[in-house]
Amino acid sequence: MLKKILLRLGLVCAGLVAALLVFEVYARYKYNPSFAYIPTLYDAVIGHRLIPSWEGWDEKEDYKIWVKTNSWGFRDEEFDTAKPAGKKRIAVLGDSFMFGAGCPQDQLFSRHLDRRLNEAGIPAQVMNFGVKAYGPDQYLISFE
Numbered sequence: 001m002l003k004k005i006l007l008r009l010g011l012v013c014a015g016l017v018a019a020l021l022v023f024e025v026y027a028r029y030k031y032n033p034s035f036a037y038i039p040t041l042y043d044a045v046i047g048h049r050l051i052p053s054w055e056g057w058d059e060k061e062d063y064k065i066w067v068k069t070n071s072w073g074f075r076d077e078e079f080d081t082a083k084p085a086g087k088k089r090i091a092v093l094g095d096s097f098m099f100g101a102g103c104p105q106d107q108l109f110s111r112h113l114d115r116r117l118n119e120a121g122i123p124a125q126v127m128n129f130g131v132k133a134y135g136p137d138q139y140l141i142s143f144e
Contacts, residue, residue, distance in 0.1 A: 076128040093139040098130025
């Protein structure tokens with residue numbers, strides 16, 4: 001009899017814990033303004049990185065934009081590892097500012113810089129290596 005009561009009490013407690021966990025996840029997603037769903041992969045060296053060739057919505061209360069990563073896992077156009085002949089290459093490193101959080105793909109700082117340099121007659125290819133939540137140590141690892 002006591003076993004039966006304890007078993008039922010345990011099931012009720014487990015159900016409450018499960019319901020609270022579901023509510024916690026929902027509340028963090030819905031009410032945490034710093035949360036935006038751009039999936040990342042765990043990386044033992046750099047901590048996390050963007051998923052290569054991923055596309056999806058980055059949505060917060062004040063914006064909703066389409067985000068696309070290249071095959072290298074950065075928010076940029078596809079680029080070859082070989083430097084294009086006659087062009088200067090510029091690597092832009094950074095966190096969410098360089099990533100362009102809340103900014104459409106064609107309005108990223110790296111895209112503006114690329115256009116301005118080429119319009120000024122300076123043949124250049126600007127590559128965006130910005131990733132949300134990166135710090136200086138991760139910039140260095142990305143650069144290397």
